[in-house]
Amino acid sequence: MNKTILHASRAIAYSLIVGLVAATAGAQPSDSQSAAACLTHSPTPNGPQASGTSSIAYQEFPASGPLETAWYVTFDHDIGKALFITGAYFMPAPNREFVQVLGRAGLSELFVPYQSGNPRYADLSGFSFDLVEVTARDTGPCGRIVGRDDKVVREVVDKGPLWKNDDLVVRGQKLLLWGTLDAANYNYIIRYEFHDDGTIKFRIAGTAVNLPGQASEPHTHNALWRIDVNLNGHLGDSVYVLRHVETVGSPSWQNAVTPFNGGREGPTDFAPTEFTQIAVVDSRLINGFGEQTSYELRPLYRGVVRHAELYLRNDFWVTVNRPIEQYFPDLLQYVNDEPIQDADVVLWHVTPMLHLPRSEDGVALGSPYANGVALAMWAGFDMRPRNLFDRTPFYPSR
Amino acid sequence: MPQDTEHPASALPVPRSRLTDHERDQAVLVATATLAVLRVSPLDAGSSEATTVLSSVESVDDNNPSTRLAIVTTYDYQSNETIRSLVDLVKGELLTTRKTSGSSAPLAEIERATAERLVLSDPHITEFLEADVDGIEVELLLTRTQDPKDQFFDKRVVMALLKTRSGYLRLPPTFVNLTDLEVVTLDDLHE
Numbered sequence: 001m002n003k004t005i006l007h008a009s010r011a012i013a014y015s016l017i018v019g020l021v022a023a024t025a026g027a028q029p030s031d032s033q034s035a036a037a038c039l040t041h042s043p044t045p046n047g048p049q050a051s052g053t054s055s056i057a058y059q060e061f062p063a064s065g066p067l068e069t070a071w072y073v074t075f076d077h078d079i080g081k082a083l084f085i086t087g088a089y090f091m092p093a094p095n096r097e098f099v100q101v102l103g104r105a106g107l108s109e110l111f112v113p114y115q116s117g118n119p120r121y122a123d124l125s126g127f128s129f130d131l132v133e134v135t136a137r138d139t140g141p142c143g144r145i146v147g148r149d150d151k152v153v154r155e156v157v158d159k160g161p162l163w164k165n166d167d168l169v170v171r172g173q174k175l176l177l178w179g180t181l182d183a184a185n186y187n188y189i190i191r192y193e194f195h196d197d198g199t200i201k202f203r204i205a206g207t208a209v210n211l212p213g214q215a216s217e218p219h220t221h222n223a224l225w226r227i228d229v230n231l232n233g234h235l236g237d238s239v240y241v242l243r244h245v246e247t248v249g250s251p252s253w254q255n256a257v258t259p260f261n262g263g264r265e266g267p268t269d270f271a272p273t274e275f276t277q278i279a280v281v282d283s284r285l286i287n288g289f290g291e292q293t294s295y296e297l298r299p300l301y302r303g304v305v306r307h308a309e310l311y312l313r314n315d316f317w318v319t320v321n322r323p324i325e326q327y328f329p330d331l332l333q334y335v336n337d338e339p340i341q342d343a344d345v346v347l348w349h350v351t352p353m354l355h356l357p358r359s360e361d362g363v364a365l366g367s368p369y370a371n372g373v374a375l376a377m378w379a380g381f382d383m384r385p386r387n388l389f390d391r392t393p394f395y396p397s398r
Numbered sequence: 399m400p401q402d403t404e405h406p407a408s409a410l411p412v413p414r415s416r417l418t419d420h421e422r423d424q425a426v427l428v429a430t431a432t433l434a435v436l437r438v439s440p441l442d443a444g445s446s447e448a449t450t451v452l453s454s455v456e457s458v459d460d461n462n463p464s465t466r467l468a469i470v471t472t473y474d475y476q477s478n479e480t481i482r483s484l485v486d487l488v489k490g491e492l493l494t495t496r497k498t499s500g501s502s503a504p505l506a507e508i509e510r511a512t513a514e515r516l517v518l519s520d521p522h523i524t525e526f527l528e529a530d531v532d533g534i535e536v537e538l539l540l541t542r543t544q545d546p547k548d549q550f551f552d553k554r555v556v557m558a559l560l561k562t563r564s565g566y567l568r569l570p571p572t573f574v575n576l577t578d579l580e581v582v583t584l585d586d587l588h589e
Contacts, residue, residue, distance in 0.1 A: 045405040055413045060406075072407040076416070080454060080504050089410055098410055104459050118548065119541040119557050119571070125504050126540030128454075184537040184559055185566060212559055212566040234461035308544040323460045323467050324484040330498050344461060 038142035039063035039156040039173060042070070055086075055147045059175040061196035061394075063156050067094050068394060071175055071194040077151055079128050082107050083179035083190045087230075090198050092389050099285065099388070101200065101295060103228035103321075108328040108348070110181075110188060110204075111222040113307055114214060123183040123221075125327070131179040132187065138180075152179045162197060162394060170394045172196050185209040188221075189376060197393040202227075203380035206353055208373050210361050220305055221353040222312065223379055224328035228321055228346050229280045231295055236283040238263075238341040239318045242296065243274040260318050265335045267314030270299055278316055279386070283342055288390035297347060298382045305352045317348035351379040414459070417468060421487050422455045428492050429470035429483035450474045453503035458484070467493075473503035475577060478552050501554040505540055509554075513538050513574040517558045520581040526569055527560070535561040541573070553577040 040063040044056045057073040070091040077083045084106025089098040110123035131151035139145060143155040155176040162172030178191035187208035193201035206221045231237050239260040246253035260278065261268055270276045278297040285293040297316070305312055311331045319325060321344040325334040328348060355377060362372010417425070430452075453471040460467060466487040473480050480503040484493040505513075514536045517523055527534060538556040545551060554576040560567040571584040 043405075045408045045410075058405075058407050067406070070406060072410050074411070074413040076413065078456065081456065086413055086459070087411060089407070091406065098407065103461055117545060118543055118550075119539070119573075120543060121539050121541050121557075122502065123539075125502065127538070128504060128507075128510070184539055209566055212568050213571045215568075228459075228461075230461065321461070323458045324469065324482060324494055324496055326458060326469065327482075327502070329502055330496070333496065333498065 039158065041144060041154070041156055057146065057154055057175060057177055057194075059156060059194065061173050063173055069093070069196050069198070070098075072098060073175070073177065073192075073194055075147065075152065075177055075192075077131050077147065077179055079130050080125055082124060082181040082188070083131060083152060083177070083192075085177075085192055088194065088200065090194075090385075090388075092198060092385075092393075099232055099293075100230050101198075101383075101385075103230040103234060105202075105227040105229075106225070107190065107204070107223060108226035108326060109222075109224040110183065111224060111307075111309070111312070111329070112186075112219055113222075114211075115218040119214075122329075123186065123188070124181070127183060129182040129184065132182050134179070143176075146177075152177060159195070163392060168396070172394075185211060186221075198385040198388055200383040201380060202351075202383075203378055204351070204353075205376035205378045206355065206374065207376040210357055210374055215361070216357045218354070218356050220307075221355060221377075221379075222305060222307075223351045223353070225349045225351065225381070226326065226328065226346060227297075227349065227383075228344075229295060229383075230344075231280050231293070232282040232285040234321065234344045236342055237345045238281050238283065238343070239345055239347070240279045240281060240294075241268055242277040242279055243271070246273065260316075260340060263339055263341045265317075265319045265338050265340055267317045267335075270301060270304060270315040272301075276316075278318075278347060280345065280347070287387045289387075291387035293388045294386045295383050296386055297349065298384055299349070300351070300379070300381055302379075303352070303354060305350065312350060315350055319346050319348070320344060321346045349381060351381055353377050353379045411463065414457070417455065417457045417487075421466070421468065424487060424490065425455050425468040425470050425485045426452060428485045428490060429495075430472065449476075451503075451506035451508055453480075453506050464488075471503045473501055473506070473554070475554065478554075478577075500542060500552075501540070502542070505538060505556065509556075509576055510538060512579070513556050513558065513576060516574050516579065516581050517560075517572065520572075520583075522581070522583045523558075523560070523569070523572060526567060533563050537561055538574070549582070550575065 042058050042060040044058045055074055055076050060067045060070045072089040074087040075085050085102055086104050088102035089100050091098045107124055109125055112123050113120040133150050134145055134153050139153050143153050146152050146154045159172045159174050162170045173196050175194040181188040186206055189205040191203040204223045240257050241260050243256040245256050279294045281292055281294040304315055311329055317331055318340050319334045320338045361374040450472050453473055455468055455470050458467050458469055468485045468487055470483045479497045481497050483495045486493050517536055537559040541555055541557050543550050556574050558572045573582045
């Protein structure tokens, strides 16, 4: 790879002080807030958990005003596991009960192979690093530090228009929980978003220092997620693939809904022409119109990987939930043809980031030290409800 | 907020408590006691004995609030296998064991200490270090190879990064082969 040439007219002084890079994670340009405009954090249920160390995040929407929807989320973090969700429940209307959506959900592995073939890192399970402690620099003026050991940030933010109909508009809101995994030279920001309309967004960003000694070599960061979907409880869930089926040149198309992998444990792949989505349907949950409720995993891809490891040859996997089966690299052992219809199911999903190093990563030659940091590069996926509500969320009643 | 005094989410499950030190110890005893062919002992430089190391103990959930489960992960150098054992902490029973080929188990404390000692005493490394080695922090990245022709294939290997107060040292790629207890420094510097 060509070396970066520094022009003599630019005298750039690098002084890397490890650990003093202020993270602005969780804040994207569309989520700006001033201290005067902070949204209200809803109080957690009373009891021993209602302290600053509580691992419960409860939020009503809108943040101020009459309750319309709410999220109740439990979370934790651990060495080798980063930040993960242990349960998520959503109330779609004040006159409805909370609906469970998730059991345990989070990263199963972070796999980072380099272009030459070596090294190949297991950035999550291979280390015993923990989340980075957070401070007011991380929370900003409106966020809070929550959970054990000052490692997790909670924010409630405006997300822009939720819907708009000519002069009618509602701005949406969301609850964020995020923490940063210290993976040696790299940091990974792991963020869970719980939206007012029942949507959940899983996001991860790689940032911090490129690998010293191989700072210019391309590599991928593969976030390997394990999602225990417990829609309306852990039993009675079935998994389907939603496909947009179009023949080139035809004016019309069809939508296909088929059982995932024929209704059995196994994999399937994302097809960009098919808008592939994975749906988890509960056997008993219906909305006010009698429509069956589901949650759809909606991928966000710039590209997909097909690495040497067999467990990275597919984009989605589904297995029956077994407590011993926690590790993405062992997936092929877990698949043994069990039915995934009307069962306790787990989704496994790969979200890769391709890192082609550039000058903005801060590589400075001529210095004995690795200076600068790679800017945060995001990947992830969304989970969105279908037929959970009876109407457009937050639409004015007539 | 609703006007009644009961919180809307008061009936929902509270987070489970984390594993206590006693539960962790119990899980390890149950998991390793029944693995009769394995021995747990510290790595020793120069020793050719195969050893098993304890990598991690973690709690897991089976969506049943009355159970309390843990997974104990160990790595066997002799067979190059990662072993995961699911323990029922309420009954004190080993429920199941899964073995996978290769060293996917997290680094154990003793492995970390051994790798650090080997790196900081290697002459190829010490020549790069400043006089004050107390300011050096060694970070270890567990790495694997898929290539049977690679010298590290089927070995337990970590890459070592050296971090000083001024930042990461840009050294030739440095690996510690924990299976053979040796430090390997690659000649190529990929910049």
